[in-house]
Amino acid sequence: MMDMIDKRVRAEQFRARLKQAMDTEGLSQSALARAIGVDRSTVSQLLSDRGARLPNAQVVGACAAALRVSADWLLSLSDRPESAAEIMAHSMTLTEAPRALVDEQIFAWHREAEGYKIRHVPAGMPDMMKTQAMLEWEYTPHLGRTAAQAIGAAQDRLAWMRGARSDYEIAMPLFEIDSFAAATGYYSGLPADLRRAQIDHFLDLNAQFFPRLRIFLFDARRVYSAPVTVFGPLLAVLYVGRNYLAFRDNERVQAFVQHFDWLVREAEVSDRAFPDHLRNLRARIA
Numbered sequence: 001m002m003d004m005i006d007k008r009v010r011a012e013q014f015r016a017r018l019k020q021a022m023d024t025e026g027l028s029q030s031a032l033a034r035a036i037g038v039d040r041s042t043v044s045q046l047l048s049d050r051g052a053r054l055p056n057a058q059v060v061g062a063c064a065a066a067l068r069v070s071a072d073w074l075l076s077l078s079d080r081p082e083s084a085a086e087i088m089a090h091s092m093t094l095t096e097a098p099r100a101l102v103d104e105q106i107f108a109w110h111r112e113a114e115g116y117k118i119r120h121v122p123a124g125m126p127d128m129m130k131t132q133a134m135l136e137w138e139y140t141p142h143l144g145r146t147a148a149q150a151i152g153a154a155q156d157r158l159a160w161m162r163g164a165r166s167d168y169e170i171a172m173p174l175f176e177i178d179s180f181a182a183a184t185g186y187y188s189g190l191p192a193d194l195r196r197a198q199i200d201h202f203l204d205l206n207a208q209f210f211p212r213l214r215i216f217l218f219d220a221r222r223v224y225s226a227p228v229t230v231f232g233p234l235l236a237v238l239y240v241g242r243n244y245l246a247f248r249d250n251e252r253v254q255a256f257v258q259h260f261d262w263l264v265r266e267a268e269v270s271d272r273a274f275p276d277h278l279r280n281l282r283a284r285i286a
Contacts, residue, residue: 007052013076014054015047021067021074036062105244109231110160116232117167119260123227123239125180126170128157131201133194161209166232168213169271171263173220181281192285199282206275217269217277225263230256 022032029047033040036059046055046063054060054075064071072078110118120126127135161168181199183190206215218225227239236256238245247253269277 007054010076011049011052011054014074015049017069017074017076018063018067019047021063021069025067027067032063032066035066107157107160109229109235109237109246110157110164110166113166113231113234115165116234117169118232119230119257120168120170121225121228121260121263122170122172124176124186125172128161129202129205131194131198134198137190137194161213167211168209169216169260169264170214171216171218171225171260171267173225174217174268175220177217177278178281181285195285196282199278199285202278203275206278210271214271215274216264216267216271217274218263218266219268222268223263223266225259228256228260230260233257 029043030040033043060071060074064074070078179185180187181195183195206213228236230236230253233253236247236253
């Protein structure tokens with residue numbers, strides 16, 4: 001609930017914030033008066049009146065527009081001077097996403113969130129947990145020479161995680177790991193020895209990092225998630241193919257946290273059952 005402010009205090013804060021915004025924009029009383037369509041004496045009165053009376057909504061709105069601040073800030077209803085449009089522009093950004101995660105933006109987001117829990121729903125299997133042979137099989141036909149960058153980026157990410165203080169939770173659809181083990185769908189033609197080595201690598205990394213790294217498998221017939229990463233309370237990034245859609249406002253970040261926690265609660269295979277599930281899949285590989 002919003003704190004109640006005495007009318008005189010609110011009026012005093014309005015005058016102070018109006019003066020602050022004028023100074024920031026470099027507008028004189030005469031210039032502001034022209035911008036909002038009033039006499040200079042009216043602006044002078046707005047700045048000097050010592051009573052509890054506030055100007056009408058039309059004048060407040062005109063001042064806010066001319067000074068490029070929000071009316072809520074002028075009236076002490078918000079502590080942020082930015083307009084709603086500016087807040088939205090800063091809270092949601094669109095960043096280009098390459099086919100393989102080789103760009104520095106990903107590392108910058110991880111470094112920014114160091115020490116916080118990172119929640120991740122990958123588009124397939126997480127690159128940083130793949131063997132080099134798996135990465136070569138996946139990326140070389142599509143990326144050519146750039147595949148080496150993709151492989152290096154994945155290995156760098158794993159090396160960074162070893163020294164970082166962040167905890168990782170990864171939620172994947174059950175069919176992804178099952179399809180991989182069976183070499184069906186996207187993984188059609190994947191050699192058996194490569195699949196066995198990849199599962200062994202999964203098991204080894206899980207043993208090294210658990211419980212800092214926890215992996216859950218959910219049934220996509222019951223629950224669904226687009227690829228998304230939540231970097232602590234700071235940022236939520238939705239992967240949409242050619243771009244990342246990044247959200248920084250607290251309300252949306254928390255919504256993605258709740259979404260991820262829902263995936264974990266509904267997981268068909270828990271983090272503790274994940275190794276046994278992998279061993280069962282490995283045993284079926286001919």
